[in-house]
Amino acid sequence: xxxxxxxxxxxxxxxxxxxxxxxxxxxxxxxxxSNYNSTTIDKAxxxxxxxxxxxxxxxxxxxxxxxxxxxxxxxxxxxATYKIDLFIKKEGPEADFENKNQLWxxxxxxxxxxxxxxxxxxxxxxxxxxxxxxxxxxxxxxxQDNNQPYLLAALTAFSEAFWKAGTPVEVLWLVHTNGNTxxxxxxxxxxxxxxxxxxxxxxxxxx
Numbered sequence: 001x002x003x004x005x006x007x008x009x010x011x012x013x014x015x016x017x018x019x020x021x022x023x024x025x026x027x028x029x030x031x032x033x034s035n036y037n038s039t040t041i042d043k044a045x046x047x048x049x050x051x052x053x054x055x056x057x058x059x060x061x062x063x064x065x066x067x068x069x070x071x072x073x074x075x076x077x078x079x080a081t082y083k084i085d086l087f088i089k090k091e092g093p094e095a096d097f098e099n100k101n102q103l104w105x106x107x108x109x110x111x112x113x114x115x116x117x118x119x120x121x122x123x124x125x126x127x128x129x130x131x132x133x134x135x136x137x138x139x140x141x142x143x144q145d146n147n148q149p150y151l152l153a154a155l156t157a158f159s160e161a162f163w164k165a166g167t168p169v170e171v172l173w174l175v176h177t178n179g180n181t182x183x184x185x186x187x188x189x190x191x192x193x194x195x196x197x198x199x200x201x202x203x204x205x206x207x
Contacts, residue, residue: 024056024175028066028182036205048076048204049169056175064175066182072167072191080163080203088155099151100136103129106158107137112194117157125150163191163203 029042036044046052049070056066087098107129110117122128127141127150139147139154169189175182187200 022179024064024066024179024182025054027175027179028068028173029054031182033184033201036201038205044205045070045171047073049073050166064177064179065185066173066175068169068171068173070169072163072165072169072189074165076203077163077165079206081159084155084159084162088152088159097134097136099155100132100138102155102158103137103139103151106154109158109162113161113190115161117161118154121150121154121157125153167191 030040032040045068050073052068052070054066054068056064058064084102087102107118118129125139125141125146126143127139127146129137130140132138139150141147141150167190169187169192171187172185173182174185184197187197192200
């Protein structure tokens with residue numbers, strides 16, 4: 001009986017030790033990113049993405065990788081488009097200037113995702129967006145009465161498409177050999193093509 005108890009006790013100790021080991025996934029999830037240390041990676045990503053999944057694996061070269069995959073949440077979409085929506089609803093010189101500035105972003109965005117949205121709107125409203133001396137884009141419609149409707153249509157389309165909810169994302173981290181530190185390797189999504197890590201992280205962390 002004593003022998004059995006001793007074997008059982010040893011097994012419990014072995015399980016406890018194994019359970020206390022810190023996994024690569026927990027290292028990343030409980031860690032922070034430089035300049036974004038107001039909260040953990042896990043909390044920031046859980047608040048920004050739906051259907052979150054965490055995996056870890058080792059490459060043929062022995063590199064330890066942690067992969068996060070998920071889908072952009074409706075909350076993150078709203079936060080990413082807050083500024084666009086804010087000025088769409090406003091009127092006056094400040095809103096007009098900002099909307100024309102946002103038009104430039106809309107044009108660049110639809111180019112980046114290979115969408116014909118702006119070209120279709122140009123044709124429908126007979127407009128030729130042109131840079132002004134102040135550095136913003138003027139709708140420059142044949143019929144000046146179409147300037148504001150065109151601007152509204154373009155920014156509404158931009159707001160609906162930008163960082164659209166449900167868009168898949170994938171983020172990779174490399175865990176260093178010490179098992180305690182890591183670095184961000186890549187951030188992949190149709191919405192993030194051509195963007196720097198900082199631009200993406202700013203939105204995930206609500207900046």
